[in-house]
Amino acid sequence: MPVIKSDVIDEDRRRLLGAAASGLAALGIASLLPAYSRAAPGSVAIRPFQVNVPEADLDDLRYRLAHTRLPEKETVGDFTQGVPLKTTKQVLDHWQNKYDWRKAEARINAVPNFITEIDGLDIHFIHVRSRHENALPLIVTHGWPGSIIEQLKIIGPLTDPTAHGGSASDAFDVIIPSLPGYGFSGKPEATGWGPERIATAWITLMRRLGYTQFVAQGGDWGAVVTDMIGVQAPPELLGIHTNMPGAIPNEINNGSFVGAPAPAGLSDEEESSYDQLVSFYKNVYYAFLMGTRPQTLTGLSDSPIALATYMLDHDRASLEMIARSFDGHDEGLSPDDVLDNVTLFWLTNTGVSSARLYWENKLAFFAPKGVKVPVAVSVFPDELYQTPRAWAEKAYPNLVHYNKLPKGGHFAAWEQPKFFTEEVRAGFRSLRKAG
Structure with a gap:
């Protein structure tokens, strides 16, 4: 710590x-x-x-990264199965060989x-x-x-x-x-x-x-x-x-939560927003898991690459933008930006404790308050x-x-x-x- x-x-x-x-x-x-x-x-x-941060904590991080066990490649050519293996490998390589937490x-x-x-x-x-x-x-x-x-x-x-x-x-x-x-x-x-x-x-x-x-x-x-x-x-x-x-x-x-057809009478702008919500709710399983079983996510405290991939897969647009940045494209976030945040979570061991906010919440996230x-x-x-x-x-x-x-x-x-x-x-x- x-x-x-x-x-x-x-x-x-x-x-x-x-x-x-x-x-x-x-x-x-x-x-x-x-x-x-x-x-x-x-x-x-x-x-x-x-x-x-004690150097021993950084040594432990390096050891765990060096002993990462990766899955096989996804069976699709897009992001529909989550963080692609290519991106995971790029994150791992950058974390091991190019990243400096001390900065x-x-x-x-x-x-x-x-x-x-x-x-x-x-x-x-x-x-x-x-x-x-x-x-x-x-x-x-x-x-x-x-x-x-x-x-x-x-x-x-x-x-x-x-x-x-x-x-x-x-x-x-x-x-x-x-x-x-x-x-x-x-x-x-x-x-x-x-x-x-x-x-x-x-x-x-x-x-x-x-x-x-x-x-x-x-x-x-x-x-x-x-x-x-x-x-x-x-x-x-x-x-x-x-x-x-x-x-x-x-x-x-x-x-939109249940994926129903758009209600009648929406403007073009409102219908576009409705479609965005339907798409988001189809891919919000990370929030369901944290909202119901945050303590099950023990792997986020044990594996740095598990923590990284879980955090990267927040929403489709952000994931694709981050993947492009690890491919060398000039995006809103750099690989160092991404790993600054992930490493902070890792060093403070807050993967599970942060997830509990989803469990605690009793408010409708997007609804007027x-x-x-x-x-x-x-x-x-x-x-x-x-x-x-x-x-x-x-x-x-x-x-x-x-x-x-x-x-x-x-x-x-x-x-x-x-x-x-x-x-x-x-x-x-x-x-x-x-x-």
């Missing part, structure tokens, strides 16, 4: 914060470190954090990382304050099979927009927590950590950091958590942004489904921004950080004036 250095001794705190400050330039960030002395009196301690570790440690206990569980988070005045606090939540790795590319453009083609008036303070059971956050030892409880924990985190106003953003599970922050609507919340809206009308969702606060929606073309404006307007009656992007998929912040950051800026621009 990674060594977590979280001492609150003043000398260690100064050393760790100093190391984080010196590494900000690695991500193109000119930012101030968090000033936690401004947090509300009585706050639970916020402890500095660094990642330092990813350095990128994580280049920004300020912290741990704080909320509701009995240690929560890890990145917190980068902008150097610009009046920066808007933004909490960004990842999904599965994701982690904080997904958001590292957006920290610089959001916290220091003038260095990345933006205006100082669009600056954000960025907070990126690791979901419970994911990455460097604690693993719940009892049931009850579903999206609603996580949303409450995130509100507690923002208050603990001393923020009196904030906005929230998310995709995948992060979108569900962010919707629930919107449902809970704390007075500090100005609005939310989602790149995977919970906006499918129940009658549409129920029909009853969000009344201002909402910004960004629609990426290779997302699981394209949200028509009509659906977004019905699900989010206070829709303040809606836009369709020319490129990008399910992992929008990771794949297309430029488009993503521009959307976040545009989506929250009107709320800055209102706030």
